[in-house]
Amino acid sequence: MLEIFSYGDAGWGDEILAGLAITMQLAIATLPVGLLIGFGAAFASMSRYRGLRMIGFGYTTIMRGLPEILTLFVVYNGVGLLLNIVAKWWSPDGGNIEFSPFAAGVTALGMVFGAFAGEVLRGAFNSLDDGQMEAGRAIGMSPRQVFLRIQLPQVWRFALPGLGNLWINMLKDTALVSIIALDDLMRITKVAVGVTKQPFTFYLAACLIYWAMCVLSEIVLARMERRANRGIRRA
């Protein structure tokens, strides 16, 4: 029974590990993209300018209301079309450009992560104590210094639980890229099922691997939260 998961030609162990590596690469590549979009969305929705606020609010509201799989299809098909239009305009004789599934996955998952992270970060900025910013300005800190020394370290503390949840959700959402033909854990599993005709065994194995990743993430996140709150006295 277990030899189908063995390493090498006979088993699927090495293929599944390769798929797992793609899944992890995708998640790790998405995180900075998503955080960047999240900060952008948070700053936009807290901006002095009405227009920017509307854009930030609209982006987070719309993206959070759409199924992730729809975002993925729109990015995969839409950006591909757009790239080709631009390429045709640039050089009419050039061939078609392929928008890689990996890039599409990072873009789409990052956009979803960013929309949710924008809300988490906005909430974190709002829960900062105003007196501390005033105190910072009063002792002559520049806005930049106030941001870097007072706001950012504490936003991290407030936002960490929410961002941790988003990370786990995103880890699970990476399974969606298997639909657009990226050889991640889920798609390799599908290939293995096609060959071995043991769908339950393999999908259960894939689910257990995702489960292990999520539980592991939870443990690491709990540690990070403890560390982030080490200077805080609990009421």
Next chain:
Amino acid sequence: MNPLDILIQYWPRLLDGTLMTIKLTLLGAVIAAIISPMFALIRANASPVAQAPLRLYISFMRGTPILGQLFLIYYGSGQFRPFLQEWGLWSFFRDPFNCALLAFALNSTAYQTEILRGGIMGVARGEIEAAKAIGMRPSRVLRRIVFPHAYRIAWPALGNEVILLMKASALASVVTVFDIIGRTRQIFSRSFDFSVYLWAALIYLCITAIFVLLWRLGERKLSRHIGAQSDSRTILNPPEGPKA
């Protein structure tokens, strides 16, 4: 082609897909809503040993992709085909709609159980003691005191869960259920007109918006006795009693 032409030409299919999405979401949410109160009571009151299987189930459902759960049920059932045929269950698992519904109901049960558990734990202890003191039987305490309060506390989070379930129902298209996404992909593969995706997005946003409005109405109805200040904030932070 003009985006409006796509809508005029294909609206019956999109409408069909919209109804399928609503059907999947509502059925899944309702089935989960029937099972989860029992589970939530176990989670809130039973001993840790008795809770262990339930905790394992909830952790699995929350720690694995819904796509994986769907594949496990839809494709995975094929591995047990002779057994299922013997029991007469094969015709159930052969239908992708049934499998998708089962996956979504199981998944939503796990989430709704945890949300409702939070609500039950948030009910003020004094109220339960008062009910016992005036001689209510345990079943009546549950019906008249615990669950009305628990649902009021859990209501906004339950609404979020239904919206998440609606978003997740889009995955049913992967196992050939023709919901909004399924129809959209079908139309796209024929017309190669990208605007159909934007129409799909608009439909999802409309469903969400209408649902949020209806849910707020329900919330107002649940808390009408609390009086004029009963906005969502007082529901989320009940003025008395420990927080969930």
